[in-house]
Amino acid sequence: MRSQLTAIFKYLWACTLCLAMGCAGIPQLATPPAGDAGDGPKQLQSRQVIITLAPAAPERWATLSQGIARDHGLPQVGAFPLTSIGVQCVVFQVPEHRAFYEVMTRLAADERVESVQPNHVFQGLGVLHNDPYAMLQYGIQVVRAHMAHRWATGKGVKIAVVDTGVDTTHPDLHGRIVETANFVDGGEHTFDQDRHGTAVAGVIGARAGNAVGIFGVAPEAEIVAAKACWQRAPEALEAVCSSWTLAKAVDFAVRTGVQILNLSLAGPPDPLLARLITKAVANGTTSVAAALEKGAQAPGFPASLETVIAVVASDPHGRLRGGVEIRRTPLLAAPGVEVLTTLPQQTYDFLSGSSLAAAHVSGIAALLLEIEPQLTPLQMHDLLRASAQPVGGVDGFPHGAIGLVNACAALEKLLGRVTCS
Numbered sequence: 001m002r003s004q005l006t007a008i009f010k011y012l013w014a015c016t017l018c019l020a021m022g023c024a025g026i027p028q029l030a031t032p033p034a035g036d037a038g039d040g041p042k043q044l045q046s047r048q049v050i051i052t053l054a055p056a057a058p059e060r061w062a063t064l065s066q067g068i069a070r071d072h073g074l075p076q077v078g079a080f081p082l083t084s085i086g087v088q089c090v091v092f093q094v095p096e097h098r099a100f101y102e103v104m105t106r107l108a109a110d111e112r113v114e115s116v117q118p119n120h121v122f123q124g125l126g127v128l129h130n131d132p133y134a135m136l137q138y139g140i141q142v143v144r145a146h147m148a149h150r151w152a153t154g155k156g157v158k159i160a161v162v163d164t165g166v167d168t169t170h171p172d173l174h175g176r177i178v179e180t181a182n183f184v185d186g187g188e189h190t191f192d193q194d195r196h197g198t199a200v201a202g203v204i205g206a207r208a209g210n211a212v213g214i215f216g217v218a219p220e221a222e223i224v225a226a227k228a229c230w231q232r233a234p235e236a237l238e239a240v241c242s243s244w245t246l247a248k249a250v251d252f253a254v255r256t257g258v259q260i261l262n263l264s265l266a267g268p269p270d271p272l273l274a275r276l277i278t279k280a281v282a283n284g285t286t287s288v289a290a291a292l293e294k295g296a297q298a299p300g301f302p303a304s305l306e307t308v309i310a311v312v313a314s315d316p317h318g319r320l321r322g323g324v325e326i327r328r329t330p331l332l333a334a335p336g337v338e339v340l341t342t343l344p345q346q347t348y349d350f351l352s353g354s355s356l357a358a359a360h361v362s363g364i365a366a367l368l369l370e371i372e373p374q375l376t377p378l379q380m381h382d383l384l385r386a387s388a389q390p391v392g393g394v395d396g397f398p399h400g401a402i403g404l405v406n407a408c409a410a411l412e413k414l415l416g417r418v419t420c421s
Contacts, residue, residue, distance in 0.1 A: 041184060041185040041230060042077055042078065042185050043078070043119070043184060043185045043242050043244045043245050044121070044230065044240065044242050045077075045093065045119075047093060047094040047095075047096070047100055048077065048091055048092065048093055048094070048118070048119035048242075048244070049074075049091070049092050049094060049100075049103065049104055049107065049116055049117065049118055049119065050089050050090070050091050050116070050117055050118070050119050050243055050244060050247075050272060051068070051089070051090050051092070051107055051113045051114070051115065051116045052082075052087040052088065052089055052090075052113075052114045052115045052116075052272065053065070053087060053088040053089075053090065053112070053113070053114055054087065054114045055086040055087060056088075058088075061079075061088040061090075064112050065079060065088075065090045067112065068090070068092075068107070068110065068112055068113065069092065071110075072092070072103065072106060072107060072110070073095075073098075074092035074093065074094065074095075074103070075092065075093050075095075076090060076091065076092055076093075077091050077092065077093045078090070078091035078244065079091065080244075080247075080248055082247060082248075082251040082272075082276065083251060083255055084250075084251045084254040084255055084276060084279050084280075084283075085251075085275050085276060085279050087114065089244075089247060089272070091119060091244055100118075104116055104117075104118070115271060115272065117243065117270065117271050117272055118243070119242050119243045119244050120242065120243045120267050120268050120270050121240060121241070121242055121267060122229070122240070122241040122242065122243075122246060122265045122266060122267030123238070123239065123240055123241075123265060123266060123267065124163065124164070124196040124229060124238065124239030124240075124241075124264060124265050124353075124355055125264060125265060125266055125290040125291075125292065125353045125354045125355045136340055137214050137215075137339075137340045138316045138335065138338075138339075139203070139217075139334070139335030139339050139356075139360055140215070140217065142314075142316065142318060142335050142404070143217065143334060143335065143360055143364060143404075143405050143406060143407050144406055144407050144408040144409070144420060145217045145218075145360075145363065145364065145367070145407045147407075147408045147420040148364075148367050148407040148408050148411050148420060149208070149219070149367075150420075151367075151371065151411060151415075152367040152368070152370045152371050152411065153208070153218060153219050153220040153221075153367070153370070154205065154217075154218025154219065154220050154221030154363065154366035154367050154369075154370055155220040155221070155370055156220075156222065156370060157218065157221050157222065157259050157260065157366040157369045157370050157373075158178070158221070158222045158223075158224060158256070158257070158258045158259050158260070159204060159205070159218070159221050159222070159223050159224065159258060159259070159260040159261075159262055159362055159366055160223075160224045160226050160249075160253035160256065160258040160260070160261050160262065161197055161200055161201050161204070161223055161224065161225055161226065161262050161264075162226045162228050162246065162249045162250060162253060162261065162262065162263055162265075163194075163196055163197035163200055163201075163225075163226075163227070163228065163229055163239065163262075163264055163265070164191070164194035164195070164196045164197035164198075164227060164229045164230065164231050164239045165180065165182065165191025165194035165197050165198075165225055165227040166180070166191055166194060166197045166198050166200075166201040166223065166225035167191055167192045167193075167194060167198045167342075167343075167344040167345070168180065168191060168192075168225070169192060169346075170198060170202075170342050170344065170346055171207075171210070171212045171213065171346055172202060172206040172207050172210070172212055172213040172214060172215075172342050173198070173201055173202065173205070173206060173207070173223075173342060174207070175207070176201070176205045176206070176207060176216075176219075176221070176222070176223050177201070177223050177224075177225050178222040178223065178224060179224045179225070179256070180224075180225045180226075180227070181224075181225070181226050181227065181249070181252055182227045183226065183227060183228050183245045183248040183249045183252070184227055184228065184229070184230055184245050191225065191227065192344055192345070193231060193344055194227070194231050194344065195231060195239075195343055195344060196229065196231065196238070196239040196264070196355065197225060197227065197229070197239070198342050198343055198344050199341045199342060199343060199351050199355070199356065200262065200264045200341075200355055200356070200358075200359045201223050201225065201342065201359075202214065202216060202341035202342030202343075202348075203216060203217060203339060203341050203356050203359035203360060203363065204216050204217060204218055204221060204223065204262065204359045204362050204363045204366070205217075205218055205219055205220075205221045205223050205363065205366075206219060206341070206342055207219055208220075213342065213348055214340055214341065214342070214348065216363055217359070217360055217362075217363025217364060217366075217367070217407070218362075218363040218364075218366035218367055218370075221363065221366040224253065224256060224258055226249040226250075226252055226253055227249070228241050228245040228246045228248070228249035228250075229241035229245070229246075229265065239265070241265060241267075243270050243272060243273060246265075246270075246273055247272050247273060247276060250273065250276040250277065250280065251276055253280070253285075254276065254279060254280045254283060254285065258285060259284070259285060259286065259366075259369050259373075260285065260286050260287075260288065260362050260365050260366060260369070261277070261280055261285050261286070261287040261288065262288050262358060262359060262362040263277075263287065263288065263289040263290065263302055263308075263358070264289075264290045264353075264354075264355030264356075264358045264359060265289075265290060265355070266289070266290060266291070266292040266297075266299070266300030266301065266302075266303060267300060267301055268297065268300075268301060269301045269304065270301055270302075273301070273302060274301075274302070274305060277302055277305060277307070277308060278305075278307060281307040281308075281377045284376060284377065285377065286309065286365050286369075286375075286377045286380045286381075287302070287305075287307065287308045287309065287377065288308070288309045288311060288358050288361050288362045288365065289302045289303040289305075289308045289309070289310055289311070289358060290303065290311060290353070290354035290355045290357065290358040291303040291310045291311055291312045291326055291331065291354050292326075292354075293312055293313070293320075293321065293326060293354060298326045299312075299326045299331075307377065309332060309361060309365075309377075309380070309381050309384065310326075310331055310332065311331070311332050311333065311334055311336075311354060311357045311358045311360075311361045312326065312331055312332075312333050312334075312336070312354055312357060312402070313333070313334070313335070313336025313337055313352065313353060313354045313356065313357040314333040314334060314335055314336060314337065314357065314391070314404055315335075315337040315338075316335070316337065316338070318333070318389065318391065318404045319391070320333060320391060320402065321337060330385055330401055330402070330403065331401065331402045331403075332361055332384060332385070332388060332402070332403055332404075332405055333357065333388075333391050333402055333403065333404045333405070334356075334357040334358070334360035334361050334404070334405050335356065335357060335360055336352060336353055336354050336355070336356045336357030336360075337352045338350045338351075338352055339351055339352065339356040341356065360405065361384065361405055364384065364405055364407045364410060365380055365384070367407055367410075367411065368380065368383065368410055368411065368414055371411065371414055371415065372414055375414075383410050383413055383414060384403075384405055384410055385403055386413060387405075387406050387409035387410040387412070387413050388403025388404055388405050388406060388409075389403060389404045389406055389409075390402070390403055390404075391403065391404050408420030
């Protein structure tokens, strides 16, 4: 039996989680994490908690789940294993008449429960920008990926786009999506209406030399589309995800053996996802995340993790957008303002957001891994930082704290000779 000290620790951990979510102050403590209510997907309902059960046989997990549900008076609404870290997740719905964080505290003190957290909501960090006179695909030139393509195109490198789905029928993405998986309840299996993931995939790996549309930073990379987010509306770029769906997608990506994990999204600190991403990095997977650029939660999670490459958006002149409030350093910057990319139904448009910036960095990482497959995530981060151009003039940041990525300069450092200059 675990000691009373362990129970106290878990209680304090639950309180720390609450504070990390920005719920300090008595009025906010009574409010569970925001989510779609009513008739939306069950994985996005508000007032859900996710617990983990320590490694055991499936029969033992079933017995523990039933006992916890009975003893705490909570209906179970879902369960799934996370094979990469060996645990079982169980999702409970907290009734409206129960105090949400009081239920979490009681679960945290239960010796059968390994961890407990809310089912957080995450957002894709992209904003639609309809400027038909913007420069066409300036991002490729800014990061000098077009020059690096003489030596590398990302061939054979597998990238997981954990996002909405990706329109596999788009002519610029046809044949580039090597695997798809759907982890959202009620998701559209064809993915042909999913704008956010399609836009991210286009920046990373749109086909080159096919006389159609655009080309990606790594046009021969292999993209795994892991749908963990819902499209808010058919014509909107906004995407929304939950801890539940993201955990299943990241676990799938780790088990699939991808070399790069692209997370163009942000949300509150999430212990379960942190464990999964840490496992991915330990397995040699380079993880890239879009940074939330403003607000008290900036840079957001998972960009806040030290093992993750955090990326902010820069404009066509290599400058950051005004009002960046992030206090994590070092940071990488990449094109994320008025970026031309793919959208469903064989279309294209100019989009903005750090989601697109992260996609540029994932593409560059694929170029480097094609040349040197044994690069570790730490070596990748150091190489991208060492070859980046310092972004100056950003209030609150020392010179060199933010670097604009440069595919050719990184390739030159990796090969030890001049290739692009």
